[in-house]
Amino acid sequence: MSRTDQLTLVAFMQASNVSVYSGSWRYPSAAADYLDIRYYQRIARTLEDGGFDLLFFDDRLAMPSIYGDSPAEAIRYGARPIKLDLTAVLGAVAASTQHIGLGATYSTTYYPPFHVARTFATLDHLSRGRAAWNVVTSVNDTEAQNYGLDEHFPHDKRYDRAEEFIEVVSKLWDSWEDDAILNDRQQGIFADPDKVHELDHQGEYFTVRGPLTVPRTPQGRPVIIQAGQSGRGQQFAAKWADLIFTADPSQEIAQEHYKQQKQLIDDAGRDAATVRLLPMVYTIVGETEAIAKEKELIFLNELVHPMASLTLLSEVTNYDFAGHSLDDLVTDELIAQVSGIRGLVQGVRRHVGSAKLTLRTLANHRATLLQGPRFVGTGPQVAEQMGQWFQSHSCDGFVLAATHFPGAFEDFVRLVVPELRARGLVRSEYTGDTLRENLGLERPRNLFTETTDA
Numbered sequence: 001m002s003r004t005d006q007l008t009l010v011a012f013m014q015a016s017n018v019s020v021y022s023g024s025w026r027y028p029s030a031a032a033d034y035l036d037i038r039y040y041q042r043i044a045r046t047l048e049d050g051g052f053d054l055l056f057f058d059d060r061l062a063m064p065s066i067y068g069d070s071p072a073e074a075i076r077y078g079a080r081p082i083k084l085d086l087t088a089v090l091g092a093v094a095a096s097t098q099h100i101g102l103g104a105t106y107s108t109t110y111y112p113p114f115h116v117a118r119t120f121a122t123l124d125h126l127s128r129g130r131a132a133w134n135v136v137t138s139v140n141d142t143e144a145q146n147y148g149l150d151e152h153f154p155h156d157k158r159y160d161r162a163e164e165f166i167e168v169v170s171k172l173w174d175s176w177e178d179d180a181i182l183n184d185r186q187q188g189i190f191a192d193p194d195k196v197h198e199l200d201h202q203g204e205y206f207t208v209r210g211p212l213t214v215p216r217t218p219q220g221r222p223v224i225i226q227a228g229q230s231g232r233g234q235q236f237a238a239k240w241a242d243l244i245f246t247a248d249p250s251q252e253i254a255q256e257h258y259k260q261q262k263q264l265i266d267d268a269g270r271d272a273a274t275v276r277l278l279p280m281v282y283t284i285v286g287e288t289e290a291i292a293k294e295k296e297l298i299f300l301n302e303l304v305h306p307m308a309s310l311t312l313l314s315e316v317t318n319y320d321f322a323g324h325s326l327d328d329l330v331t332d333e334l335i336a337q338v339s340g341i342r343g344l345v346q347g348v349r350r351h352v353g354s355a356k357l358t359l360r361t362l363a364n365h366r367a368t369l370l371q372g373p374r375f376v377g378t379g380p381q382v383a384e385q386m387g388q389w390f391q392s393h394s395c396d397g398f399v400l401a402a403t404h405f406p407g408a409f410e411d412f413v414r415l416v417v418p419e420l421r422a423r424g425l426v427r428s429e430y431t432g433d434t435l436r437e438n439l440g441l442e443r444p445r446n447l448f449t450e451t452t453d454a
């Protein structure tokens with residue numbers, strides 16, 4: 001398959017009081033009804049008008065509590081103390097949209113595989129083929145402590161477990177053959193037991209009998225997303241992911257990453273053109289360039305609280321920075337103690353130059369807009385920058401992070417999408433019935449019938 005000629009557009013959503021930009025809730029026009037389902041339905045419909053492929057929700061299974069060994073600062077400064085359960089949110093969003101893909105983050109470290117397989121298979125049926133799973137290994141000890149463990153498993157062990165996890169989930173999704181249900185009312189035969197398979201899986205981490213209690217879904221298997229940034233994470237993504245999310249601070253780094261990740265996919269024996277690499281970016285759009293620049297300054301300088309930044313940095317690195325000053329240097333010794341998103345610290349360090357990276361800079365990168373590239377300007381200017389990244393093989397599309405909800409996406413759809421459509425980079429209407437079809441991805445063959453299918 002050759003590379004598609006359209007951008008893959010993903011909206012980065014949070015079921016929370018705040019977006020990934022930690023000052024978002026303080027923006028004057030940020031909506032505050034995030035505990036009401038109509039907030040998410042409204043945003044989803046805007047994204048669907050804009051032809052987005054997918055909206056996806058990130059997740060964490062704990063309130064930030066690593067900084068100072070307490071949730072107090074997260075609560076005080078609104079550093080995502082709230083995270084709603086995604087199953088309920090996506091079910092309601094599915095009911096109020098028709099085409100857009102629906103993605104949720106589920107952890108391979110804290111949920112059992114049967115539960116995850118069942119959740120996403122159900123969502124895929126109920127949404128008529130629009131489910132996507134962001135496979136994460138989770139980040140820190142506070143999540144472990146909410147799930148009955150003292151501390152997070154070591155990094156590579158998490159990925160070993162994730163490998164076995166996704167194998168089991170894939171088999172559960174395939175445990176019903178596509179034509180297993182007969183619904184023969186006359187004979188009283190509902191389904192053919194020869195076409196519904198037990199797994200009897202007994203591995204290093206999991207024992208699962210199966211079959212799944214949900215028949216095979218419209219997409220065969222939901223779309224798989226992965227966003228690991230370490231070497232191990234990249235290999236895992238190369239083997240399993242349909243969509244790979246990245247967080248590269250500059251186009252140069254993204255371009256190199258793109259080449260390297262595509263090679264890894266090729267090495268894993270898959271067609272690299274079918275797997276989309278999608279960097280996370282912010283867009284700040286205005287009716288004029290001056291308006292956009294003014295908004296950018298507000299986001300960079302006025303809304304982020306330094307304590308919110310540091311609290312969140314402790315979370316993603318699984319390290320308590322309460323004993324450090326913001327001007328301390330990020331040394332090799334310090335990095336060695338970080339066990340959360342290791343790739344993130346290394347990426348920022350490389351971008352800034354290791355000699356001068358202070359904790360303040362690292363925290364700012366994480367908490368403000370500096371972490372990823374940002375496209376700032378009028379609709380045509382932003383569309384031009386996005387097109388340039390795409391044409392130069394730095395990405396296959398983008399994961400758009402929001403400076404605030406719902407305004408960031410409303411501005412994008414109103415001002416940038418028409419420009420992208422005029423350039424042929426974004427669809428004017430959905431042509432497929434499922435998310436896989438809209439992404440141009442094949443429906444996976446059933447593992448239990450693979451040899452007879454071929």
Ligand SMILES: Cc1cc2nc3c(=O)[nH]c(=O)nc-3n(C[C@H](O)[C@H](O)[C@H](O)COP(=O)(O)O)c2cc1C
Binds near residue numbers: 060105
């Ligand atoms: C755009 C993007 C979204 C992510 N969303 C989540 C998330 O919702 N929950 C999570 O635990 N990790 C999330 N991550 C982190 C990774 O998926 C991964 O779990 C983490 O980077 C640790 O693996 P690593 O050491 O291979 O980087 C995200 C990363 C990126 C780039």
